[in-house]
Amino acid sequence: MRTTRLLTGTALAVAAAGLAAAPAYGGDTGTLEVSPSTVVPGAGVTVSTAACGADGSAAGDASAVGAGTFTLAPGTHGKEAIGQFRVPPSAQPGTYEIVAKCSGGRRVTGDLMVTLTATTEQTHPRGSVKTGVGGALGPDPVQTTAGVAALAVAAAGGTWLLHRRARGDGI
Numbered sequence: 116m117r118t119t120r121l122l123t124g125t126a127l128a129v130a131a132a133g134l135a136a137a138p139a140y141g142g143d144t145g146t147l148e149v150s151p152s153t154v155v156p157g158a159g160v161t162v163s164t165a166a167c168g169a170d171g172s173a174a175g176d177a178s179a180v181g182a183g184t185f186t187l188a189p190g191t192h193g194k195e196a197i198g199q200f201r202v203p204p205s206a207q208p209g210t211y212e213i214v215a216k217c218s219g220g221r222r223v224t225g226d227l228m229v230t231l232t233a234t235t236e237q238t239h240p241r242g243s244v245k246t247g248v249g250g251a252l253g254p255d256p257v258q259t260t261a262g263v264a265a266l267a268v269a270a271a272g273g274t275w276l277l278h279r280r281a282r283g284d285g286i
Contacts (some may be wrong), residue, residue, distance in 0.1 A: 127129070127201040128156045144224060144225075145167045145271075146164065146166065146225065147163075147164045147166075147213060147214070147215050147224055147225030148162065148164060148223040148225060149161075149162050149213055149226065149227050150162070150174060150228065151162070152225075152226065152228060153227075153228040153230055154202055154227065154228070154229060154230075155170070155202075155227060155229070155230060155231065155232070155233050156202055156203065156204045156205065156206040156231075157201070157203070157204040158201070158202050159199060159200075159201050159202075160177075160199065160201070160202060160213075160227060161186070161197065161198070161199050162175060162187065162189065162197070162199070162200075162215065162221045162225065163173055163195045163196065163197045163198075163199050164187070164195065164196055164215060165194045165195050165196075166215075166217060166221055166223045167187070167196045167215075167217035167218065167219065167223075168194070168217070168219070170217055171189065171196055171206060171217050172186065172187060172188050172189060172196055172217075172218050173186075173187035173196050173198070173215040173216060173217045173218065173223075174186060174187070174215065174216050175187050175198045175213065175214070175215045175221040176214045176215070176216075177200045177202075177211075177213050177227075179211040179212055179213070179214075179275075180202055180203070180206050180211040180213070180227060180229060181202075181203045181205065181206055182200045182201060182202055182203060182206075183200070185198045185199065186197065186198055186245055186286060187215055196215075196217070198215070202227075202229060206229050207229065208229050208230055208231055209229055210226055210227070210228045210229075211226070211228075211229065212224055212225075212226060212227075213225050213226070213227050213273065
């Protein structure tokens with residue numbers, strides 16, 4: 116009985132938290148995906164949203180950054196409306212709100228950050244680290260095997276010498 120109450124209370128708490136965190140649908144705002152989200156002046160930007168429905172279109176407004184209006188049309192990705200515009204070369208650094216109004220009246224927004232320096236793609240290192248010493252786990256299996264064999268011979272020789280010394284055979 117106590118376990119049932121505990122599980123019921125936990126389930127109700129999880130359900131209440133889920134309802135509180137669930138987004139409210141049917142409002143006037145939604146999400147406008149801006150790609151890339153950080154650009155330099157003169158760069159092209161693609162925007163997309165699924166808020167307009169499968170065959171919806173939208174009127175975009177990038178006048179905050181100085182690009183004027185543009186059209187979002189149903190894309191090939193199914194339920195998205197897609198549009199493009201170019202950030203003017205005279206745009207100043209800062210964060211700008213890009214707005215699209217769906218044909219059904221729904222308003223969606225997204226942010227665009229303009230910087231003076233281009234962002235570089237993050238590169239991830241590949242291969243082994245060249246430290247100059249060691250490398251027992253390096254890429255060459257022959258060297259690894261030779262190193263393990265040398266350590267085994269040294270361990271066996273040391274054990275043999277210690278055993279002789281303990282027996283009193285003299286070295």
